[in-house]
Amino acid sequence: MTQFKDKTLLVTGASGHFGRLAVADLLERGATRVVAGTRDPSQLEDLAARGVEVRRLDFDDAASMAAGFAGVDRALIISTVADNRTVQQRAAVAAAAAAGVQHMVYTSAPNPRPNASGGGIADHFWTEQAIAAAGLDFTLLRNNIYADMTIFGAASALASGQLFDATAGAGRNYVTRADAARTAAGALLGATGKEVYDVTGPAPVTQEELAALYTQLTGKPVARVGLSGEQLLGGLAAAGVPSFMAQLLVAFDLDAAEGYHAVSTNTVERFSGRKPQALADFLAANRAALG
Template identity: 75%
Template sequence: MTQFKDSTLLVTGAGGHLGRQVVEELLARGATKVVAGTRDPAQLADLAAKGVEVRRLDFDDAASLASAFAGIERALIVSTVAANRTQQQTNAVAAAKAAGVKYLAYTSAPNARPNSDAGGIADHFWTEQAVAASGLDFTLLRNHIYADMTVLTAGPTLASGQLFDATNGGGRNYVTRADAARTAAGALLSATGKEIVDVTGPAPVTQEEVAALYTKLTGKPVTRIGLSGEQLQGGLQAAGVPPFMATLLVAFDLDAAQGFHAVVTDTVERFSGRRPQTLESFMTANKATLAG
């Protein structure tokens, strides 16, 4: 599973949580020519000390994209979080092709589509289209919602005793960020051809079950409250969530309501060599953080 370990491998967004973990996993699996792209190279001095080449890569700066992709054979484009990310990411795909990159992996989302009601999910669709149209080999990694989100959002949930969602009881196949990173690294090291894959945990979990896990692990009662998409959007924005991010979170919930997040695949195991961690196991491992 490491046939491309001696290829020159670029990870964009290497200063972020996922990108950094991908770089670390590549090193752990014997990759010899790892390039980390980031807007602020000074933040990755520790990776540079491990032999990683750090390059400035700003998705809004065409010159930096050209220089970051120069000499790269295989690249992972980690999706950005910005209102103009379709433009950012399609520019990156164009820069990769112009530089002679042979293979692209991209972190997408489940059921990527162009519908106007899909929030930021449409950005993933158009980026996928750009990757497919590039003529390069690719793996489109449709990452399901991170299990890590249950820890990051635990504070307000536990404080209020209420878990709000618009999933209509639909399950989500939570995947840990670490499993997603291992999967992306594995794709860079081994994938060939052209493929679209869902990156999932081992089984879908409903929000009712998530509420029960919060209660079980902390002793604090949590009740799941079902809302409409419009109600959830308003609540998120009232809580200070930026409109772009609120729209994306609501879109994820509405897709879960339609069953798009209940998909189960073996993608994590295929590319990482290990079974994905369950949500309960992940939350249990982070019990101290949940409890505050």
């Protein structure tokens, strides 16, 4: 599925982990006109050396967006991590539409909604609405929580012997960042029309099962401890997690508790050409990072 490999394909946030993975996959799959957008082009000199056109593109700078989207046929908008990202992303969508972008791929989240209780998930809802109203074709990729997040969460769990969550024992279908990035690249290369997809791993995993995986792989006992959303938010705040990120993490847990993260789809295989990696295999491959 590479029918648009000779179109001008833009990846925003290309200096981030997800963006770099997406650009690399585009190149591996034969894309000939790849543009990497970033706030700091000096970070992408390695990609420029591989023939990628690097452009300064800052969602807080209208002039950079007008120049960044100019001449682009299809764009991958990677969601930002900022407390004003609804404003940022709506501005990016408007700039892309004004520049004549024909198809937009956006990295969203499961169950986006405008409710204030949704935390940062509401940003995805409003961005999706802006894309749908922009008059261009789109592929909305509602990425489940990244398996990579379990690496970052391992340190405190292994140190304390406790894994805290507010999922009410429900499962979530972790997808690796690499699988999600390859999926986004595949959509940029081949998706058509106006479509929405959930991007998931192969099967849901509960937090109790995750705690057992930590124990199995490290030999250190970890027990899952269920909390309310309010208790979890307080614990994250006490641990120094920034408010925006803490609210987003709690919202993800509460959505998992409602079953929104237990969906399994074939989206990764559809757009990347390979089956998604299971969480157990991902953690085993990254055992050294667990500590």
